[in-house]
Amino acid sequence: MATRSETRHQSLDDLDHLAAKCPRCSLCKFPPLVAVRSHARSSICPSYDEYKYHSHSGSGRVIIANALHDGRIDVTEGTRDVIFQCTMCGGCDMSCKFSTDIEISEIMFALRAESHERCGPLPAHAQVLDNLRGHGHPFDATGGSKDDWLAEITGVRTGLSKRVLLVGSSYALLPDRRRTLLNLVRLLQVAGVEFTVLGADEPDTGTMALHIGDRDLFDTLARDFVGIFNTAGVEEIVCADPEDFATLRAHFGKVGDLHATVRHAVEVLDEAVAAGSLTLRHRVSHRATYHDPCSLGRRSEEYQAWDGETKKIMGQLIVTDPPRPVNRGTHGVYEPPRRLLQAVPGLELVEMPRRREYAYCCGGSGGVPQAYPEFASHTAHERLDEAGDVGAEIVVSACPGCERNLDGATDGRGVEVLGIYDVLAEAAFGNRG
Amino acid sequence: MNTDLLERIPGVGEHRFDAEGVAVVAPAGVDELATFVRWARAERIPLWPRSSTSLRRSVRPDGPGLVVDMSGLKEIIRVDRRNRVTLVQAGVTFEELAPALEREGLRAVMPLCPRRGKSVLATHIEREATIMPAFQWDLSDPLLCLELVYGSGDQFRTGSAAGPGNLDQQWASGEMQKGPMGPGHADWMRIVQGAQGTIGIATWASVKAEVLPRIETVHVGASDTLTPLVECAYRLLRKNAVDICFIVDANAFVDLVGTTEGSRAEAARRTQPWNLVMSVSGLDYLPERRHAVYSRMLRDEARAAGVRLVDPPLGSGETLLALLRRSSEEPYWKERRRGASRQVFFQTTLEAAGAFCASFAVHAAGAGIDTDRIGTYIQPQLGGRVAHVELIVACEPGTDEVAETGRFADAVAVPLTAEGAFFSRPYGAWAEPAFEAAASSVDILERAKTIFDPARILAPGRLGLKGNPDGYAF
Amino acid sequence: MGSVLGVSGESTLTEEEAAALRDEVVAELALVVGDRWVTAEPAILDGYAWQYLAEAATGERWMARPLAVVLPGCTEDVAEIVRHCNHKGIQFKAVSTGFGAWGAAAQPDSMVQIDLRRMDRILEIDAKNMYAVVEPYVTGNQLQTEAFSVGLNTHIAGVGGQTSVLASATSMMGQGWDGVSMSFSCRNLLGAEWVTPEGEIVRIGSFESAGRWFAGDGPGPSIRGVFRGFAGALGGLGVFTKAAVKLYPWEGPEALEVGGASPYYETEIPEHHLSALCIVDDWKGMAELGYRLGDAGIALAVSRNAPSVMGAVLTADNNEFADIYEVPFVHELYYTLVVIIQADDAEEFAYKVDVLKTILRELDGGMIANLPAHEYTYWLGRFIRTLSRRVKAKGLLKSAPGTLGLFRTFGKRYGYRKLTSSMSALLYEAVVRSGLNMRGVFRFGGTFWTAMGSLASWDNAIKGARVGAQIKKRYIDEGKFFDDGADNAWGGLYENGAYSHLEELACYDPTDDDSGANVIGYIFETNLASAEHFLSLPLNACGPQASTFFSPLCGGYQNWQLAIKNTYDPNNASEGSSYVIPDYKPGRGLRKLAGNVMSDRAEIDLTQDDL
Structure with missing residues (x-):
């Protein structure tokens, strides 16, 4: 088994040269300034909106990294709270890198790992990790098995193949997401996409372990995953859940060499509609807005390993040799879901002020719903308010975490939260299943 | 009056008594003034600064003491076309300054036909309204820098005039006393401005001037009611289309243009109830084009607001413009x-x-x-x-x-x-209601007074500020 | 290197005493704001101790850690906190968006940091009378966005659209890209709500009398003058909780269309707007261009940006910058002004653009601008000819292949047809939205500081820029600053050229051990030169150290500042280490550094433009 030193995870020490450059300018709190469209919806950071201390912004956490590095603070319970009161949505990282090359998200992953090493997990996260270790997914064992959903649909092949639909633990195990999963499968089937699923054998990508900072567990799960898929010669993994998509694309490269191409299901469906193999013929007469899941958008850019040196030329100009690739959130999956929704007859798609790489997080990731449910809920309310600003009747997303967290905050506001697969199913089949 | 005391005035040559029997001293420069103020501070003599030769309420003493008459300081120290600025001593009047600026291709920023003898410095240090709102970026405009003596007797220069360097050194370095702020963390000019002489006495000021247009025409928009004119003024000011811009009712307009019984009667016959007086200019570059663009905007906006464009009630547009660029003829238009x-x-x-x-x-x-x-x-x-x-x-x-x-x-x-x-x-009795309504400012101003005029000798009682608790020598 | 500025120090309390005081303060302030909004958690406090320019203020990575941080929700909370600090004999200092060492504590365990983050409302936009009333945490960009929707615009400080409007207007400086049409922050203030250092709430200007914020001066003298001048008190004279600021006409759409994706967003330049990079031959031409543009009064923005800043704005990272900066057609773009024009309609637009063309013809200059194709080409040709004169004169044409590489790089990104129009769009974004500023200064070495920059006549500002560049050149030659060609003067005109400013930016790596000393040396030397060349007070004339130096040369203003501080803050409760410190004495470090600078100063020669 490989050791930690063979991974490409970066420690706070590795990242200090970047963290030390934080000028505390606050760009990390807003979308890129040229894209600020209103006062009310001009924040990019749910954590800073909720807790309001500078420490709860991207810069604030970089400063905590610096303080830990310099030995000014220890990981107390208070410190740990600040570190984990964050959805890890990557908004700060994207906004900062519009102008600089400070890797805030990487620093925050390192910070979580440091916190985990020094102080262990938050009580709410300890159970998640136990679940992952115990039965291969983050949920309570009483929630059933990852193949339960297969009983509700026919014609689905199981086992490893060239193309595997990675259902993900959330879709497989959360009863309130099951309909959406089944709609996805029906859509793939009717589009003639060949795929298999792994059912109860589907390995977890370790996303939660990664976010909680348990790098050892993540590494173990990731390597297991890579081993299974590489050994079987899987050529393409189609992710239903963008959290898996983001982890596979943005983080697996630090641990191993996954041979399969990783795509998200909306990309496959988008191709099918373009090719005419999936027809959307039924009207869905709603004014809808699309909520970009962070994990399908800015957080899903492919990991780019870099082995180079940082040096100074022209006196004090800091350059990298060879040039260090920088992910700025630009190459997330933004167009396919929009094209799909625009292809739905009768559906009027309107954009929220915060969209694409500078979309506002729903609050449902980073371990926040487990540890700070009120924060998760407030964030969902903020996002739904924004949808209300543009008069949306339905809020469509492509992520079970987003859908679930937003759905829990709709109370009385007359807006419906739907998975994109539900909307497409209605357009394709005349019903949402 | 204690004439013995007057005999001991240092530094300023002789004193005299004005028409109202008030003792007047006229320092010839900042050093004399500072010496005199320090003496007055030590002796607790109230001082009433004035720079204009007219006798409006604001320049008359409100109580016993000595008038400090700055009106004899008549030098226009500098007119700088390139930087659109002039440096004037305290006694320079608009009838002296306006033509001097025009000779250099500049126009003065003026109140509406000021009284003859009205000091430029006094006008702007009192924050009087001026007639070209488009050129006013701050209510302190066009005043920039001041040379002054505080009530403490200390000399000071405000803004970029403070230094480094004296005027000659600054001029040689291309600096024309154009920075109104500071020096440092306070705006010393602003604390003196509007103080009615209670904080300091100025000897000269740098004042913004504007480019003299190649073409300028005056237009009168008329209406039976005020509202359309207000709407029209809002729109044109927002478009920066007009230079001069003010509103007068028929009475004020007649008073403004009519100097004789006959001309007033004629003006009264032709004047509309409400009038928006505006000018449109063409500057150095493409003056005709500029004039045409903004004249068209003026017509469009007047029409949109329901404002009739009419001839001036007396004479031509040219005569009205000439009138607006100068001090009032006698009698002063507000007294006609x-x-x-x-x-x-x-x-x-x-x-x-x-x-x-x-x-x-x-x-x-x-x-x-x-x-x-x-x-x-x-x-x-x-x-x-x-x-x-x-x-x-x-x-x-x-x-x-x-x-x-x-x-x-x-x-x-x-x-x-x-x-x-x-x-x-808030002159005179207005101070009481004004400061009752702005109660939170009172203590701030009282403390400022203590800093700059510790013996409270300058214009005691004005603005409702407390006097010297030990009383005065007069 | 220790405390160069002599304003920071060690805690006067033992650890136990400090801990007890912290607990006490947190418990007491919790009664004012609630438990949630006050803390002494070290991880949170350090978020206020890490500040831009700490290396210069303390010689280290950190400023001092405050005793506690408190987030008031309203003015009354602020007043209560301030009174409490007075009562307890501890200091306080407020920050809004809080960008800079001056917002932090100078001494550990001595100060309560008031973070005004929760006060973030735009209280009013009076579209008719063109003003807005804001709380401290409203940023320039936020206010601008809302102002656009009612046909108005706001001045944004050059530090960037993410920073507080109120802080700039009341407490800092406020130079910006758009000063020619939208003035300087302090001149735009129409009143403020001020919690004095003793905790009294003062409402300045018309609001308290009239219930509306249209005027900021009076009754009587303007209290604005007490709390700010060229600079504000940088947090050292109480707390500002509301500010009314002027808004200005915006002849553009309710919202700007933004295309593309990070890092190449591209704002669509609206109809009747021109974004022009204008070029002339030399500083003499720049002086003329500035004066003529000021007289003409046609511009929304007139901004001078050195080649390195423009190169940074146009590129995604330092590597890309380094590539294009080798091209002479980029690094010789010294004598340029970005001119933005807006107009109400086609006729006014044509007039304004024709004035610009007339001026440029007179000065034998050119421009790259979003003009119709045939005009665009003509003016681009003139631009290239003007630039070529300089490039040829310097014998730099041998680098032409680099130029092709530049066009390839940008052609690939934007498409060849859009190549230079994208430049117009990016400069428009940078200037109108103040949205790309951080690229231009922070990215090169990690941070920057600046010098010269008095608000003065344009001729004087240009002279200052040239003096500043010559001083900086030595620091560059010694490897202390990024080699931006030495002339990296940023600034422009204000109030149609009534006054101007050019500041000399210096970029460096703050993690270098001696970076703080280098910057302080640069400040000291440029301040000295400002005095010797009568360049008016530079922007580094702020704070106790510089005031001590400049005050004797400028009528002793430091004495008056001290009087203001002592009068309004008798308990010295408002932490004023960047403003006025009663009994300030320059530290030994500063005296030593001054000695070093004096023995090794740059020679100033103003006979040549080129360094």
């Missing part, structure tokens, strides 16, 4: 109606001006003042964000009317303040 007047002025917004005029008329009627005696002048300031509303109440010298009008003008500030009028320049 009955020989004297009291002005009540305050700030509000343009859109609220009409309601205050109406309210003023009601108060005036209650005091037995007929509307025939009231002229209204509304001056947009700060690009149209602020309106200086001035009600000019005519009265006949030598009659009870003068005192009655005075009592009314003093008293009406109370209800107007209650209605939301902002007496930003």
Whole structure:
């Protein structure tokens, strides 16, 4: 088994040269300034909106990294709270890198790992990790098995193949997401996409372990995953859940060499509609807005390993040799879901002020719903308010975490939260299943 | 009066007594002035600074003491076309400055036909309204830097004039005393401005000037009511289309243009109830094009607002423009109606001006003042964000009317303040209601007074500021 | 290197005493704001101790850690906190968006940091009378966005659209890209709500009397003058909780269309707007261009940006910058001004653009601008000819292949047809939205500081820029600053050229051990030169150290500042280490550094433009 030193995870020490450059300018709190469209919806950071201390912004956490590095603070319970009161949505990282090359998200992953090493997990996260270790997914064992959903649909092949639909633990195990999963499968089937699923054998990508900072567990799960898929010669993994998509694309490269191409299901469906193999013929007469899941958008850019040196030329100009690739959130999956929704007859798609790489997080990731449910809920309310600003009747997303967290905050506001697969199913089949 | 004391005045040569029997000293420069003020501080002598030769209320002493007459400092120290600035001593008047600037291709930023003898420095240090709101970026404009002596007797230069370097050194380095702020963390000019002589006495000032247009035409927009003119003014100021811009009612307009009985009668026949006076200019580059663009905008906006464009009530546009670029002919235009007047002025917004005029008329009627005696002048300031509303109440010298009008003008500030009028320049009795309504400022100003005029010798009692607790030598 | 500025120090309390005081303060302030909004958690406090320019203020990575941080929700909370600090004999200092060492504590365990983050409302936009009333945490960009929707615009400080409007207007400086049409922050203030150092609430200007914020001065003298001048008190004279600021006409759409994706967003330049990079031959031409543009009064923005800043704005990272900066057609773009024009309609637009063309013809200059195709080409040709004169004169044409590489790089990104129009769009974004500023200064070495920059006549500002560049050149030659060609003067005109500013930016790596000393040396030397060449007070004339130096040369203003501080803050409760410190004495470090600078100063020669 490989050791930690063979991974490409970066420690706070590795990242200090970047963290030390934080000028505390606050760009990390807003979308890129040229894209600020209103006062009310001009924040990019749910954590800073909720807790309001500078420490709860991207810069604030970089400063905590610096303080830990310099030995000014220890990981107390208070410190740990600040570190984990964050959805890890990557908004700060994207906004900062519009102008600089400070890797805030990487620093925050390192910070979580440091916190985990020094102080262990938050009580709410300890159970998640136990679940992952115990039965291969983050949920309570009483929630059933990852193949339960297969009983509700026919014609689905199981086992490893060239193309595997990675259902993900959330879709497989959360009863309130099951309909959406089944709609996805029906859509793939009717589009003639060949795929298999792994059912109860589907390995977890370790996303939660990664976010909680348990790098050892993540590494173990990731390597297991890579081993299974590489050994079987899987050529393409189609992710239903963008959290898996983001982890596979943005983080697996630090641990191993996954041979399969990783795509998200909306990309496959988008191709099918373009090719005419999936027809959307039924009207869905709603004014809808699309909520970009962070994990399908800015957080899903492919990991780019870099082995180079940082040096100074022209006196004090800091350059990298060879040039260090920088992910700025630009190459997330933004167009396919929009094209799909625009292809739905009768559906009027309107954009929220915060969209694409500078979309506002729903609050449902980073371990926040487990540890700070009120924060998760407030964030969902903020996002739904924004949808209300543009008069949306339905809020469509492509992520079970987003859908679930937003759905829990709709109370009385007359807006419906739907998975994109539900909307497409209605357009394709005349019903949402 | 203690004449022994007067004999001991140091540094300023001789004193004299003015027509009202008040002892007057006239320092010849800043050093003399500083020596004198330090002496007055030590002796606790109240000082009443003035720079104009006219005798408006604000330049008359409110109590015993010595008048410090700066009006003899007459030098226009510099006119700089390139940097659009002039440096003038305290006694320079608009009738002296305006032609001097025009010779260099500049125009003076002026109040509406100021009284002859009115000091440029005194005008701007009192934050008087000027007639070209488009060029006013801050209510302190066009005043930039001051050389002054505080009530403490200390000399000081404000803004970029403070240094480093004296004037010659700064000029040689290309600096023309154009920075109004500082030096440092306070705006010393702003603390003196509007203080009615209670903080310091200025000897010279640098003052913004504007480019003299190659073409400038004056236009009069008329209406039976004020509202369309206000709307038109808002729109044109927002487009930066007009240079001169103010509103006068028929009475004020007649007073402004008519100097003789006959000309006033003719003007009265031709003047509309409400008038928006505007000028459109062509500057150095493509003057005809500029003039045409903004003239067209003026016509469009006037039409859109329902404003009729009419001829001036007297003479041509050229004569009106010439009148607006100079001090008032004698008699002073605000005194032409009955020989004297009291002005009540305050700030509000343009859109609220009409309601205050109406309210003023009601108060005036209650005091037995007929509307025939009231002229209204509304001056947009700060690009149209602020309106200086001035009600000019005519009265006949030598009659009870003068005192009655005075009592009314003093008293009406109370209800107007209650209605939301902002007496930003609270002369005389206005200080009481003005500071009651701005109570939180009082302590700040009292403390400022203590810093700059520790013996409280400068214009004691003005602005409601406390006097020296030990009393004065007079 | 220790405390160069002599204003920071060690805690006067033992650890136990400090802990007890912290607990006490937190418990007491919790009664004012609630438990949630006050803390002494070290991880949170350090978020206020890490500040831009700490290396210069303390010689280290950190400023001092405050005793506690408190987030008031309203003015009354602020007043209560301030009174409490007075009562307890501890200091306080407020930050809004809080960008800079001056917002932090100078001494550990001595100060309560008031973070005004919760006060973030735009209280009013009076579209008719063109002003807005904001709380401290409203940023320039936020206010601008809302102002656009009612046909108005706001001045944004050059530090960037993410920073507080109120802080700039009341407490800092406020130079910006758009000063020619939208003035300087302090001149735009129409009133403020001020919690004095003793905790009194003062409402300045028309609001208290009239219930509306249209005027900021009076009754009587303007209290604005007490709390700010060229600079504000940088947090050292109480707390500002509301500010009314002027807004200005915006002849553009309710919202700007933004295309593309990070890092190449591209704002669509609206109809009747021109974004022009204008070029002339030399500083003499720049002087003329500035004066003529000021007289003409046609511009929304007139901004001078050195080649390195423009190169940074146009590129995604330092590597890309380094590539294009080798091209002479980029690094010789010294004598340029970005001119933005807006107009109400086609006729006014044509007039304004024709004035610009006339001026440029007179000065034998050119421009790259979003003009119709045939005009665009003509003016681009003139631009290239003007630039070529300089490039040829310097014998730099041998680098032409680099130029092709530049066009390839940008052609690939934007498409060749859009190549230079994208430049117009990016400069428009940078200037109108103040949205790309951080690229231009922070990215090169990690941070920057600046010098010269008095608000003065344009001729004087240009002279200052040239003096500043010559001083900086030595620091560059010694490897202390990024080699941006030495002339990296940023600034422009204000109030149609009534006054101007050019500041000399210096970029460096703050993690270098001696970076703080280098910057302080640069400040000291440029301040000295400002005095010797009568360049008016530079922007580094702020704070106790510089005031001590400049005050004797400028009528002793430091004495008056001290009087203001002592009068309004008798308990010295408002932490004023960047403003006025009663009994300030320059530290030994500063004296030593001054000695070093004096023995090794740059020679100033103003006979040549080129360094």
